[in-house]
Amino acid sequence: xxxxxxxxxxxxxxxxxxxxxxxxxxxxxxxxxxxxxxxxxxxxxxxxxxxxxxxxxxxxxxxxxxxxxxxxxxxxxxxxxxxxxxxxxxxxxxxxxxxxxxxxxxxxxxxxxxxxxxx
Amino acid sequence: xxxxxxxxxxxxxxxxxxxxxxxxxxxxxxxxxxxxxxxxxxxxxxxxxxxxxxxxxxxxxxxxxxxxxxxxxxxxxxxxxxxxxxxxxxxxxxxxxxxxxxxxxxxxxxxxx
Numbered sequence: 368x369x370x371x372x373x374x375x376x377x378x379x380x381x382x383x384x385x386x387x388x389x390x391x392x393x394x395x396x397x398x399x400x401x402x403x404x405x406x407x408x409x410x411x412x413x414x415x416x417x418x419x420x421x422x423x424x425x426x427x428x429x430x431x432x433x434x435x436x437x438x439x440x441x442x443x444x445x446x447x448x449x450x451x452x453x454x455x456x457x458x459x460x461x462x463x464x465x466x467x468x469x470x471x472x473x474x475x476x477x478x479x480x481x482x483x484x485x486x
Numbered sequence: 487x488x489x490x491x492x493x494x495x496x497x498x499x500x501x502x503x504x505x506x507x508x509x510x511x512x513x514x515x516x517x518x519x520x521x522x523x524x525x526x527x528x529x530x531x532x533x534x535x536x537x538x539x540x541x542x543x544x545x546x547x548x549x550x551x552x553x554x555x556x557x558x559x560x561x562x563x564x565x566x567x568x569x570x571x572x573x574x575x576x577x578x579x580x581x582x583x584x585x586x587x588x589x590x591x592x593x594x595x596x597x598x599x
Contacts, residue, residue, distance in 0.1 A: 411573070411592050412526070412532060462532070469522075473532070474534050474537075
């Protein structure tokens with residue numbers, strides 16, 4: 368079964384750091400581009416970051432640029448999002464999503480992991 | 487980064503058809519069919535229902551269809567059912583150079599009356 372499972376979410380103080388993980392199974396992880404997308408309370412979906420299959424291309428939303436770092440380990444079938452200098456507005460459910468032929472063709476999604484930034 | 491504009495909410499009766507518009511900016515959005523649509527129901531992960539403007543992934547009901555004309559992409563849901571209630575988002579590429587990325591529309595909350 369094709370599956371993505373996120374982990375690493377939790378409660379963190381403003382200015383703190385957190386590392387999210389996304390474990391992939393059921394498909395050849397190294398062949399696919401990957402994305403992080405978030406859903407803040409009462410808001411709509413917001414794209415956060417993307418990484419190409421071989422790590423050649425990495426993109427970030429302006430709202431997280433310089434604070435978040437996306438990475439992947441194709442030997443471990445895993446995607447990561449290192450988040451630092453966290454703000455209240457980063458509070459959201461974070462989803463990892465597989466990009467099929469195009470980054471915007473996100474055909475497989477995880478169940479999400481919740482991040483709350485609050486003191 | 488560019489914006490995609492959707493109506494905040496729409497409603498329809500069971501059996502009716504409804505079309506959700508998504509207006510974008512930029513020549514890339516206007517000239518290419520690279521638009522996706524996602525359905526998200528409360529407490530669930532988003533689901534891809536249309537890609538490349540008009541294509542349906544395997545397993546998605548043929549009641550969902552996509553189209554695009556100029557700078558407006560549209561999602562049409564025919565034969566509305568209660569299970570269609572949820573939020574719908576369009577998605578496209580945006581920006582260029584160091585500001586290149588992905589953008590979602592603000593989302594349309596669909597209510598089936």
